Amino acid sequence: MKAVGKVLCATGVIVGLLAFFWKDAFDPESLSGARVLLTGASAGIGEQMAYHYASFGAEIVLTARREAVLQKRKRGIQCLSYNFCEILCHFPESKQIYSQSFLKDFRLSARGLDYLVLNHIGMTPFQMWDGDVEHTRWLMQVNFFSYVALATAALPTLEENKGSLIVVSSLTGKIPTPFTTSYSATKFALDGFFGSLRHELVMQKKNIFITLCILGLVDTDMALEKTRGKVYLAASPAAEAALAIIRGGATRVQEAFYPWWLEYVCHFRDWFPSHRDQVLRSYYNYSSP
Template structure:
């Protein structure tokens, strides 16, 4: 009897450890196994919103190098000239630019329509990546117009994502394409002073999970994937994060490496991918041991 009990406990322990390891290393495996290449990406019609700098710019360069038709987006067309030239140099099948201020209702749908028209009437991959700069502050020190700022952040970081997704779905249905939404670990971790950004990204993830259910129930050909990003070394992050962090050396991930991870999502038609893959550790601990994560983040944050 003792032998049987030990055997059962050993089997249970094996499955527990196996699932922990699978969850921890899934993103590392998936991002490498489903790596985008010219063989699986050349000729694809790709729209990347918010691509004048940072991760969006890196994505545009990666897709260009893979031979895709690339449409870049920013608030103003003149901010895209250098990126368009670089995408051509890298070997994009074609390069197009569309402009639109995502803080204005209706503009996201127009950006999608303009991009589809520029690439011959269709889309294969839509990466919704644009972002609104958010103020990090205590609730008591928020400006008198903080409600308006929160609404503006929600419009850009959430409502315009929904609008872009809705506009992209008919095009992606025809091509059995992929919709990739860029989210953040801030949607799941309690980042101090990050009210606007955390709230908008958490709303986005709620929308994403519901959208996936609808697509599955309706037998849709559209794939929807989520990129959950950690601390990425964009110019804005390098300028902002050190002001609020006690850490002397912050481990920023490369925007190019992040872009390469994101391109694996449509290739593998992945539900979700965390980048860098090490972000999966705090994401899992946030669910398993939320009090530990809260204390850890408090220890890393300056008091305002």
């Protein structure tokens, strides 16, 4: 335990020094006039990102499942900004999450795109694995394959405009946690695919940057409802999470963490795996049936 204490102490010193010398490279004016396509924009973090982008003067296109809710978001955004805001399309409520017609509309609207922000997720229960393979297959379509399809459709215009691809992921895509078997699998898939794609873009000398955003528990209505009584962790504000994502994409970091200390959790995750897992499970409430 003394060794663990020394490591934690040294980590604290390093974190303190980094915080002292850290300089914010984010310039909000760099987003003025930027053309952004944002998925999953009807609520939660996506809604907050839409408001932030509008306040920075970006021209935004919003997509989500619920078109009526998106129209409300559009009216709210237009109150914040005179810049262009369009509802491109809504994902259908059926299990066909994206379609050829959507991709065709996307390609037409993506001319001049500076940022593609992939943020949408499928609804999934927060519970022990119950053996529902079909749900996992569907969730992989929503949380992973649709990201791959939309990113692929956008690559030509992003390259033309030296743009950025922002992929919203989760700590569960770096460290497996209880009650998130299917969800965690989709997020690990995002990490693997877009991390590999980043290498390939560099090797091909294509000026497209990829930022993977690693989020902890955020106080969206959906997250709070699912985790209530099951997780002993404080949720972080959605508006701050949204700003951290935008900041990471605008400053072109490979990985953006929110809260910031998650970066160090990921760095040291393999140092003491048995202690890590024991501590991790202590934050979750499970009552045997």
